[in-house]
Amino acid sequence: MMFEWDWNYTWEILPILGEASLVTLQATLLGFVLAAVLGLAFALLRMSRLVYIRWITTAIIEFIRSTPLLIQIFFLYYVMPEFGLTLDAMTAGILALGVHYACYCSEVYRAGLDNVPKGQWEAAIALNLSPYATLRNVIIPQAIPPVVPALSNYLVALFKETPLLSAIAVLELMQTAKILASESFQYTEPITLVGLYFLVFSLISAALSRQLEAWLNTRHGGSR
C-alpha cells in the first residue's frame, strides 16, 4: 500500500489544531494550579497532629493514585450530577486532572517538608511563632524551592494526560484531531501532528526543567 503525507491537508488543519491546542494548554495550566495548591494541602494534612486526619488523607491519596484517571474523569462527569453537582465537560476534566495530580504532588511536597531540618521547627517554637506563621514564613519557603524540578515533571506528565479529556468530548487537541480525521478519512496527518506537538513540548519542558534544576542548585548549593 502506498503511503503519502498530504501537505495541503496538513496546512489546512494546522490552524484548527493550533486553536485546539490552546484548550489543551488551558486545561494543563488550570489543572496544574489546582494540583499544586491541593497537593500542598494534602501534604500538610498528612502532617496533622490528629492521627485520623493523617490516615484518611493517606487513604484518599492512595485510592486516587491507584485508580485510572479516565475512570475518575467519568466519575466526576457522570456521577456528580446525581449528587446535584453538574459540571460541564471542561470543568470536570480540569478538576479530575487537578485532583489526580495533587496526589502525586503531595508526595513531592512531603519530601520537601521532610527535608527541612528539625531545628527550624524548634526555633519557630522558641520564637513563639504560631503554627500558621511557622509554616507560612519558615517551613514552606525552605521546603518548596528544592522540589520545584520534581513538580515541573508532574506538570509535563499532566500535560500529556490532557488527551484523556477527549473521552468526555472536551474539544481539546486529540478530540479535534479525531473529528478532523473522521471527516476527511485521513488519520495519518492529524494524529501524527498531535503526537509531534506533545513530543516538542515535552522535549522543550524537559530542557527547561534541567535548567531550572541547575539554577536552583547553584542558588541553594551553599546552604544544602
Add this chain to the structure above:
Amino acid sequence: MQEKPIQHRLVIVGILSLMAGFAVVTYSSFREFLPELLRGALVTIQVTLGGAMVAVAAALIAAVFKMYGSLFGRWLAIFYIEVFRGTSALVQLFWMFFVLPYFGITLEPFTVGVLALGLNIGAYGAEVIRGAIQSIDKGQWEAATALNLSRMQTLRRIILPQAFVVMIPPWGNLFIELLKGTALVSMITLGDLAFKAQQLNQNTLRTVEIFSLVLIMYLCLAMIITSLMRALERRASRGLVRGRAS
C-alpha cells in the same frame, strides 16, 4: 518516596472493606453488574500482563542498547525512549490503531493495546533499569575485572542480580501506571473494565453504582500488584547485605 509504613496498608484495607460493605448493603443491584464487569476485568488483566511483558522486554533491550550499544544502537534507544516518553499514551494508542493501517499494518485492538501500553511503560522502564545498573558500586566491576570475568559475565552474574533488587520498587510503580493505563484501551473498542462500565452506564443509567464498583475493582487490582511486588522484593533481597541495595 514509595516507603510506606505498614499502617498505610491497613488503612487501605479498612477503607476498602468499608466501601465494599457499604456497596453490598446499599446496592444489592451490584450483583447484576458484577458478572459483566468481571468479564471486563479479565480483559484488563490480560492487557496488563501482556503489556508488562512487552514493557520489561522493551526496557531491557533499550537500556542495554543505550548503555553498551554501538553509536547507532544508542541513537535508536534514545529515539525510542524520548518518543515514547514525550508523547502521551493515548496518542500512541490512537496512532497505532488509526495510522498504522495506512502503512499496511492492521493489528487487532488487543495487540495494539498491549503493544502501545507496553512500549510506553517500557520507555520509562528503560531509564529505571539504566539507573539501577549505574547505581551499583564501581568497585563491583573492578573486582569482577580482577577476577578475570568477562563483561557479559560480570553484567549477568554480578551486576544484574544486585541491580534487580534496586529496580523492583520503581517497576512496581510502573506496573500500577500500566494497570491505570489499560483503561485507555476502552477508547479503541476493546471490552475492558472501563469499556464495560461505560456500556453498562449507557444501558442502565445506574451511574453511581457502576463507577464506584469499577473504581474499587481497579483499586483491588492495584493492591494485588503492590503486594506481589513486595513479596518479590523480599525474595530478591534475601542474602544481600541490607542497606547496600537500597
